[in-house]
Every structure is written in C-alpha cells, then in structure tokens.
Amino acid sequence: MAEEITPEQAQEIVSMLTQGGAMESINTSLALGILPLVESIGDYELLHKLVEHASMVAKDDIEKGWARFEMLKRNQASIDDVAELAYNAESIESGEALAAAVLHHHALMLLSIDEIDGAQTSVRRSLTLREKLEDKEGIIFGLAVLSRCARANEDWETAIIHDTRRLELAVNNQNDILQMEAMADVAHAQASLGELATASEMYQESLDIAKSMEHPAGHLVASWGLADLAEIETRFDDALLLLSDTMHLFMQLGIETPELLKKRLRALTNLEK
Numbered sequence: 001m002a003e004e005i006t007p008e009q010a011q012e013i014v015s016m017l018t019q020g021g022a023m024e025s026i027n028t029s030l031a032l033g034i035l036p037l038v039e040s041i042g043d044y045e046l047l048h049k050l051v052e053h054a055s056m057v058a059k060d061d062i063e064k065g066w067a068r069f070e071m072l073k074r075n076q077a078s079i080d081d082v083a084e085l086a087y088n089a090e091s092i093e094s095g096e097a098l099a100a101a102v103l104h105h106h107a108l109m110l111l112s113i114d115e116i117d118g119a120q121t122s123v124r125r126s127l128t129l130r131e132k133l134e135d136k137e138g139i140i141f142g143l144a145v146l147s148r149c150a151r152a153n154e155d156w157e158t159a160i161i162h163d164t165r166r167l168e169l170a171v172n173n174q175n176d177i178l179q180m181e182a183m184a185d186v187a188h189a190q191a192s193l194g195e196l197a198t199a200s201e202m203y204q205e206s207l208d209i210a211k212s213m214e215h216p217a218g219h220l221v222a223s224w225g226l227a228d229l230a231e232i233e234t235r236f237d238d239a240l241l242l243l244s245d246t247m248h249l250f251m252q253l254g255i256e257t258p259e260l261l262k263k264r265l266r267a268l269t270n271l272e273k
Contacts, residue, residue: 010037018046028054028063032070047074065089065098073105079113082106086122100129100138107145111152120149136173140166140182147185159189180209180218187225200229216255219246227264240268 005013014037017026031054038047051074055067065085072081086106089099103126110119123145130138143166150159163185170178187202203225210218223246227239243265250257 005037005040007041010040014038014041014043014046018050023050023053026050026053026057028058028067031057032066035070061092062095062098065092065095065102069098069102069105079106079109082109096129096133097135100126100133100135103129104138104142104145111145111148114152116149116152120146123149136169137175137178140169140173140175140178143169144181144185147189151189154192156189156192160186160193163189176209176213177215177218180206180213180215180222183209184218184221184225187222191225191229196229196232200226203229214249214253216246216250216253219249220258220261224261224264227268236268236271240265243268 014034016022017030017034023031031050035047035050038050051067051070055064055071058064058067065088068085071077072085082102083106086099086102089095089102092098103122107119107123107126110116110122123142127139127142127146130142143162147159147162147166150156150162163182167179167182167186170182183202183206187199187206190196190202191199203222206218207222207226209215210222223242227242230236230239230242243261247257247261247265250261
C-alpha cells in the first residue's frame with residue numbers, strides 16, 4: 001500500500017503554503033489543489049478562505065469557473081445553481097474539462113433525489129466531453145454513475161454493460177482501486193441476476209486486490225458480498241470468517257470498525273451457537 005501523507009505532514013505543508021502572508025502568492029490552481037489537504041486536517045475556516053482567494057485571483061473564465069464550482073460544492077448549492085454553472089462552462093472556450101466535472105456533479109445531485117432520467121442526461125453529456133478529452137479516469141467515473149442509474153431501475157444487464165467497460169478501462173489504465181471497485185459492482189449485478197458462481201469469482205478478485213493494497217473499504221465491500229453469497233448457501237461459518245478477516249484489517253490499520261459490520265458479525269456469531 002502506498003504511503004499516505006500523515007495529518008502532521010499535511011499540517012506542515014498547509015502551514016508552509018498559507019501562513020505569514022504566503023497565501024497571497026498562491027494562484028488559483030494551487031489554492032484549489034491544496035483544498036483536500038486542508039480538509040483532511042479539519043481547518044474549515046482556512047478552506048473557506050482558500051476558495052475565496054482562488055476566486056479573487058482567477059485570471060480567466062475557466063479558473064473563475066473552477067473556483068465557483070468549489071464554492072458551490074462546499075456551500076451546499078442548489079441543483080439549479082450547479083446546472084447554471086454547467087451551462088455557462090459549456091460556452092467557455094476550452095472549458096470542456098470544467099463543464100464535464102460540473103455536469104458529473106449535477107448528475108450525482110439528481111441521483112441523490114432519485115431523478116434518474118435527469119441524472120442520466122447530465123452524466124451522458126459529461127461523458128461526451130470526457131470522451132472528446134480522452135479523459136479515461138473521468139470516463140470510468142461517468143460509467144459508474146450510469147451503472148448506479150441502471151441499478152436504481154433494477155436494470156442489471158445494463159449495469160453490467162457499464163461496469164464491464166469501467167473494468168476494461170481500469171485494467172488498461174493499471175488503476176487497481178478503480179479495477180477493484182468495478183469488479184465488486186459487476187459481482188453485485190451478477191448476483192442480482194442469480195449468477196452466483198460468476199458473482200463469487202468477481203467478488204473474490206476484488207477482494208484479492210483490496211487485500212494486496214490493504215484497502216479497508218474495498219475489503220469490506222467484497223467480503224460483504226461474498227458473505228451474502230455464503231449465507232444464501234447456508235455457509236454461515238464461511239460468512240463469519242470473511243467478515244472477521246475484514247474487522248481484523250480495520251483493527252490492524254487503527255480504523256474504527258463500522259457499526260454495521262460489528263452488528264452483522266454478532267448476528268452470525270449467534271447463528272453459530
């Protein structure tokens with residue numbers, strides 16, 4: 001697993017870039033680029049200042065658009081406000097990347113309120129732009145949203161089509177995390193169609209990747225799916241072992257075990273008695 005920046009390192013980097021008047025020399029790109037670091041240390045006052053600074057020093061419409069986008073996301077803007085920014089971004093010369101990102105976010109907002117048709121329209125517009133830009137990772141994210149739309153309609157065959165393409169792109173891009181996620185989603189759709197053997201194989205491949213990276217979320221998703229399949233076949237001991245292994249990874253990494261996982265483990269333990 002690649003070494004991650006510790007909270008102390010994040011604090012040191014942020015302080016170096018923002019304290020003692022240093023923030024005045026930061027351009028829009030850098031101000032927006034360090035937002036995830038600032039968010040990771042929980043300094044939301046500085047986060048707000050950086051977004052405002054990014055907007056003030058923006059040198060063109062594209063930079064203003066990116067700063068506006070961050071402001072809208074962090075201020076819980078309305079769907080209409082995001083739609084307006086998407087419309088404006090599409091009219092900016094060389095604004096395809098910005099428009100694609102905003103349209104993608106707009107699709108997620110619509111999906112969150114079960115506006116499935118609208119979400120599909122926005123994400124397809126985003127995907128068209130990302131195809132033009134040859135933004136492979138962006139295409140993968142867009143296909144994931146289309147898959148979620150298909151799942152919301154219980155259209156498992158269509159979900160598999162989108163997820164299979166995601167998987168192919170992730171493999172070609174040698175992106176293990178996106179590959180792991182796509183495999184788990186294919187597995188879930190296959191299981192929903194009753195293709196349990198195929199689902200088990202895909203979940204296991206996803207789990208193998210998660211284990212190799214010590215990726216707790218991926219480990220949980222894949223082991224949870226395998227446990228579901230084990231329970232269908234009344235292999236409760238196998239389900240218990242799978243989820244216990246996941247809990248041990250959380251403990252090993254010093255991450256609090258999700259309550260839902262602990263609850264399911266307790267239920268399986270009672271079945272074993």
